[in-house]
Amino acid sequence: MFRVNFLLEEICEDLAPHLAELFSRKWLVGCSALETICITVQDYYVDHRHLRPATRCALLMDLQFMIVGEYLKAIDSRRLTFANYEERASAGNRMKADSTRIESLFNQLLESGDINEPVCVICHFLDPEIMFSFCSFLLLRH
Incomplete structure (x- = not known):
């Protein structure tokens, strides 16, 4: 990097x-x-x-x-x-x-909490399709 x-x-x-x-x-x-x-x-x-x-x-x-x-x-x-x-x-x-x-x-x-923040946000999604989309986005981003 x-x-x-x-x-x-x-x-x-x-x-x-x-x-x-x-x-x-x-x-x-x-x-x-x-x-x-x-x-x-x-x-x-x-x-x-x-x-x-x-x-x-x-x-x-x-x-x-x-x-x-x-x-x-x-x-x-x-x-x-x-x-x-x-x-x-x-x-x-x-x-x-x-x-x-x-x-x-x-x-x-x-x-400190903010490094793991995006992963914690996933838990708040109840709809599996939205959660899958968000996980895909995170994988592409990182």
Whole structure:
């Protein structure tokens, strides 16, 4: 989806400085990079509410993969080396907290109700012919 890639690039440009802080000494001692990332994603989600639900859902999924991918890249590139057990334990705890925050953010956005709205509308149709026509329309549209 070209549209999703274009929007994803725009969001990535805004998130790049904050993603660069992940898994660094600054991140380990408690910077606000992840919170800034989450707020930015929420702001873009609100800005993109006019998009089709399927496009918005694809964008959210790509964003989630991109953010998790940045964590994996940071770990793989060994941006942060640990001198002792306490630092490793602190990083592990921080990663658990970050993963919980990321998961809750995307669950909240995906369950906000408006992504599944067209499917819910189908249930209100009592006439089977109208419901069939509407389902056909949705399949062609998405």
